[in-house]
Amino acid sequence: MRILWIKTSPLHPLTRGGDLRTFNLLRHLHQRHEVSFVGMTADAGQVMGTQQAGEFSTHAVWAHEPKASLQLARWKFLAGALANVGSALPYAVARFKSARLRELLSVKLKAERFDVVVADFLFPAASLPWELKGESRCPWVLFQHNVESMIWRRRAEGKKGAVARYYQSQRDRMLRFEREASSRFDGVLAVSEEDARIFNEEMRLTNVLGVVPTGVDLDYFQSVPRTRAAVPTVVFMGSMDWYANVDGVKWFVQEVWPLVQREMPQAKFIVVGRKPPAEIEALATSGRNIEVTGTVPDVRPFLRGADVIVVPLRIGGGTRLKIYEAMAAEVPVVSTWIGAEGLSVEDGRHVLLADSAEDTAAQVLKVLRTPAFGAELARHALEEVARPCSWAAAADIFETACVGLKRQGSGA
Structure with a gap:
């Protein structure tokens, strides 16, 4: 044609x-x-x-x-x-x-x-x-x-x-x-x-x-070695010139991250994505163990080095590729229900879904505290994302x- x-x-x-x-x-x-x-x-x-x-x-x-x-x-x-x-x-x-x-x-x-x-x-x-x-x-x-x-x-x-x-x-x-x-x-x-x-x-x-x-390109995301950071590491990945991502990161930092840090003060949150606005860049100097990368040449090292990927979106439509990419990288995912909308995923088996700040923090902490549970969740997610398309x-x-x-x- x-x-x-x-x-x-x-x-x-x-x-x-x-x-x-x-x-x-x-x-x-x-x-x-x-x-x-x-x-x-x-x-x-x-x-x-x-x-x-x-x-x-x-x-x-x-x-x-x-x-x-x-x-x-x-x-x-x-x-x-x-x-x-x-x-x-x-x-x-x-x-x-x-x-x-x-x-x-x-x-x-x-x-x-x-x-x-x-x-x-x-x-x-x-x-x-x-x-x-x-x-x-x-x-x-x-x-x-x-x-x-x-x-x-x-x-x-x-x-x-x-x-x-x-x-x-x-x-x-x-x-x-x-x-x-x-x-x-x-x-x-x-x-x-x-x-x-x-x-x-x-x-x-x-x-x-x-x-x-x-x-999703399974081989592409599996081709980078899995690494472990010295401290529990939570990662968000997405273009930071998109208002839905800015809104989600701000909500996570304001409402969820304090609850995670209260239980795990050493935990680190990394925001990976292009063109972060000043209000997001400022998080890196807030003294709250937050890193803002801006544009990176390759997201895979951040994915494969994370203990958990968060998708705290409250606005959106269609489907979020970032969830399938995290699943392909064999990393546990904690998302809002809107964040996972339209994807063939099962709560508790492939991803963890939560909408309130308290529930989101609890799911993140569950993965950070029990690596075996996170690994099992990621394994089921990898099996699922390898099947559909x-x-x-x-x-x-x-x-x-x-x-x-x-x-x-x-x-x-």
Whole structure:
């Protein structure tokens, strides 16, 4: 097939879950199909990331939408959010709307023929040249890594006053946009059964094709030796420029970590992830045995050196690759229920699930105090993650759905 793949950012550096999922699917699809990747860049780092596009695509072109410096970006974000108050689009979508991307896609679709067009995440939908959909004579597919409106619904929970009204407004706009935009595609692919259920039942979409499960590269995570630190070591792994991760780490440090340290003062907490904001970086100098690494060249040594991985997420959607990666690294996992949402894991056998600070601390301490229990949990987790789906198998499922749509459209 000739695949046109559209995304609002490059995939590299591979530090975000969605980028990792797309990369692993595309590198398998690219082995037997021609992949034209159309993306956006916003800064020098993203421009550098485009240099590795040959690892997952046959051709790649980019729409550059310059972004302000980090300091200015904060004011620009606030100004953009305020300007968005009167818009019908949710801000999370409007900030990616691009005339450059739309023009690039128009030229591409008029000049070339494709067998399938894929929008990766919901955000490109605002820039697609919808008037060319019929002329393209191929199915357009939305690959939904999350239920975006669910994320905003969770962000609105617990807020008060003007902040609550803002988040509720964004939640409502996102739900409208997500439902309307999703319905315009010939097919929607979700990443979990729960997400597919929401698209089917709550949004009443009739074009949901099914689920592309989360995969993991077992050999990759097992290839680094398992090590043990001199002190009990708890690790969080995730991009620290993602608000859900920042929220989760702050909650863990404020509410859970004091309970762990009360019982194990020598324990160490390591936050591994790119671009931590100042409030997270400050934790490293708080005198509470916390290390903040920032970007690291390889997460595996941190995974394989941890006594327990924590996933204290309270906001999110889709599935968290970090849990499968920890399971593949044979390290015990303690997660919130939202953190493990959509994954085929059993509480008490593959991972430990808890939502309150007290329960989370108790589960972390249980693993730290009883290494044999942690080892058994990790062994069951490794057996489970080895079974369900490799990335190659996930790519096959994605391919089958696209081929089925193509045949359906041609009457074959």
